[in-house]
Structures are given as structure tokens and as C-alpha cells.
Amino acid sequence: MAAPTESSGIDPLTRRAFATMVGVVGAVLVALAAGFENPYWAGLSAVVIAHADRDELFTKGILRIAGTFAGVFVGYYGAQLLEGLPVAQALASMLAAGFGIYARQRSAYAYAWFYGAVTFLIVIVSSMVSPAELHAFAENRCFEIMTGVVVATLARWALGGDERKGAHLVAHPPTIRPEDAMRLAVAAGLGTLAILVCWTQFQLPQLTQVVISSLIVVDIDAGATRRRGLQRVLGCIIGGITGLVVIGIDATNFLWWLMCLAIGLFVFARIHLAGSPNAYVGTQSAIAYLVTLVDTGPPSSIGPPFGRLVGIVLGVSLMSLVTWAITRKKPTADAVRPPA
Numbered sequence: 001m002a003a004p005t006e007s008s009g010i011d012p013l014t015r016r017a018f019a020t021m022v023g024v025v026g027a028v029l030v031a032l033a034a035g036f037e038n039p040y041w042a043g044l045s046a047v048v049i050a051h052a053d054r055d056e057l058f059t060k061g062i063l064r065i066a067g068t069f070a071g072v073f074v075g076y077y078g079a080q081l082l083e084g085l086p087v088a089q090a091l092a093s094m095l096a097a098g099f100g101i102y103a104r105q106r107s108a109y110a111y112a113w114f115y116g117a118v119t120f121l122i123v124i125v126s127s128m129v130s131p132a133e134l135h136a137f138a139e140n141r142c143f144e145i146m147t148g149v150v151v152a153t154l155a156r157w158a159l160g161g162d163e164r165k166g167a168h169l170v171a172h173p174p175t176i177r178p179e180d181a182m183r184l185a186v187a188a189g190l191g192t193l194a195i196l197v198c199w200t201q202f203q204l205p206q207l208t209q210v211v212i213s214s215l216i217v218v219d220i221d222a223g224a225t226r227r228r229g230l231q232r233v234l235g236c237i238i239g240g241i242t243g244l245v246v247i248g249i250d251a252t253n254f255l256w257w258l259m260c261l262a263i264g265l266f267v268f269a270r271i272h273l274a275g276s277p278n279a280y281v282g283t284q285s286a287i288a289y290l291v292t293l294v295d296t297g298p299p300s301s302i303g304p305p306f307g308r309l310v311g312i313v314l315g316v317s318l319m320s321l322v323t324w325a326i327t328r329k330k331p332t333a334d335a336v337r338p339p340a
Contacts, residue, residue, distance in 0.1 A: 013052075020046070034147070046151060049149060055167050059167075060111055070116045071120040071123065076138045079134055106178065123141075231284060
């Protein structure tokens with residue numbers, strides 16, 4: 001398949017969506033070849049750093065790697081100290097969620113702080129679910145994220161149609177007042193606690209996916225949180241159902257799986273990069289499509305992907321409810337910071 005070029009008459013949005021698709025599929029294939037535990041994480045990392053602006057993509061990639069490595073390091077040793085102490089584990093999870101959301105609103109390099117805190121949180125959560133596999137989980141997490149970021153960045157630079165060379169880190173000075181950010185951090189901490197309690201009581205599936213999904217949609221504007229939550233659920237349904245249809249037609253044929261993976265990701269990436277008010281539907285559709293279609297290759301059963309999809313919906317619903325209850329008072333921020 002030939003790469004789109006300026007002379008071919010293909011518009012920049014289509015060209016960047018093509019580059020994003022190549023980066024995501026490439027990251028998945030590299031992760032599969034390397035034998036990583038969860039290859040879809042490499043694809044997810046490639047999706048979430050995708051951006052129409054070259055500097056923003058570069059910044060998100062660098063900060064995502066930095067935050068992930070820091071979160072894995074601190075989380076791994078913290079999890080060993082807290083092993084067998086469920087109350088302390090829950091408290092650490094709440095604090096990590098609150099800190100991550102606060103830093104996301106108040107730091108010029110919010111992406112690193114947010115994903116550092118989220119990675120710390122999921123390492124702690126993983127130690128609660130599968131303590132014996134903690135070292136392998138932490139190690140794979142680093143390699144998966146780095147693979148996704150590097151492959152996606154190279155694909156964008158090679159195929160994205162940007163004329164200039166190089167890229168720069170972009171800082172985003174905070175625009176939200178500390179009291180508003182603190183209120184949101186409290187909501188995130190309490191929402192995380194609610195998720196952990198529900199998981200303990202009802203044996204909810206895919207706890208790490210529940211926690212991550214819930215924190216990504218949190219916004220200082222309660223209305224924005226609800227809207228983003230609804231878009232996330234809608235995208236989950238679209239991407240998940242599309243993936244299940246692909247599996248239902250032929251779950252094991254590698255060429256069919258690869259072709260459908262590429263086509264679906266291209267379509268969803270184009271929506272994600274369009275910059276419309278509903279662009280996040282494309283983002284979440286791509287994420288749900290990935291977690292549905294990618295296991296350690298083509299999925300062998302419907303169970304694991306369905307569990308991940310259920311986790312997304314549950315996490316978003318719980319966190320949106322708690323955030324709305326705490327932040328429904330109109331914020332006093334001078335401006336609302338766009339979601340990371």
C-alpha cells in the first residue's frame with residue numbers, strides 16, 4: 001500500500017490518519033513479535049499520543065515515556081512495601097489518582113505527571129490482582145508503552161506530510177485555580193475508592209482497565225466530564241461492536257484480522273484527528289476496537305475483550321457520577337484547561 005503524499009492530492013487529515021494507522025498497527029506487530037504480555041497496550045499508546053500538531057505529538061510521546069517509567073519504578077517498590085495491606089493499598093491508590101488529576105490541571109507538563117500517577121496506580125492495582133506477576137507486569141508495561149510511542153512517532157514523521165524537520169517540547173501553563181484543581185482531585189480519589197470497593201464486593205472484570213478509563217474522562221467542568229463520559233461510552237459501543245463483528249466473521253485468520261484492524265483504525269483515527277466536538281468518539285472507538293481485536297494475536301475467544309469493554313463502561317459511569325456530585329458547582333477557574 002503506497003504512502004499518501006502531497007502530490008497525490010490527499011488532504012492533510014487523511015494523510016495523518018494514514019500515518020496514525022500505520023503507527024498503531026506497526027506498534028501492535030512489533031509488540032506481538034517481541035512477545036510482550038499485552039500487545040494492545042503498545043497500540044493504545046500509539047493512539048493516545050496521536051495529534052494533528054507535530055510538536056504536540058512529540059511532547060505527548062516524550063512525557064508519556066517519562067511518566068510511565070517513573071510510575072513503574074515508584075509503583076513497583078511501593079507495591080512491595082504495601083503487599084498484604086489492603087487499606088494502605090486503597091489509600092495509596094486514592095492519593096495517586098488525586099495527585100495525578102491535580103498535576104494534570106496545574107503542571108505545565110501535565111501529561112508526564114498524569115501518566116506517572118496513573119501508572120503508579122495501575123501497578124498498585126496489579127499487585128492487588130496478581131501479586132506474583134508484578135515484576136513481569138511492570139517490565140512489560142515499560143516496553144509496551146515505549147514501543148507504541150516510538151513506532152507511532154516514526155510513522156508520523158515518515159508519512160504525516162510535515163515539511164519541517166525536528167520537533168519541540170511544548171509547555172502548557174496552568175489555567176485553572178488551585179482550589180478548583182483540588183476539588184477535582186478529591187473527586188478522582190473518591191471515585192477511585194468507589195471503583196475499588198465495587199470491584200471487591202462484586203468481582204468486577206478488568207480492574208486496571210476500569211481505573212484507567214475512569215480517570216481519563218475527569219474534567220474540571222462537570223458538564224464536560226459527563227459529555228466526555230458519554231462520548232467514551234458511545235465510542236466503546238461503536239468500536240467494540242465493530243471488533244466483535246470482525247471476530248464473528250473470522251476470529252483466527254491473520255490476514256483478515258490485520259486488514260480489518262488497519263481499516264478500522266484508519267477510519268477512527270480520521271475522526272480522532274478531525275478536531276470536531278465529537279472527535280473523542282473516534283478516540284474511544286479506536287481504543288475499544290484495539291482492546292477487542294488485539295490479544296496475543298487475533299483473539300481466540302470473546303471473553304477477554306468483552307471483559308475489557310465492560311470495564312471501560314463501568315469505570316466511566318462510576319467516576320462520572322462521583323465527579324458530577326463534587327464539582328457540579330460552577331468552577332471559579334479563569335479558563336478551563338483542555339483534557340490531556
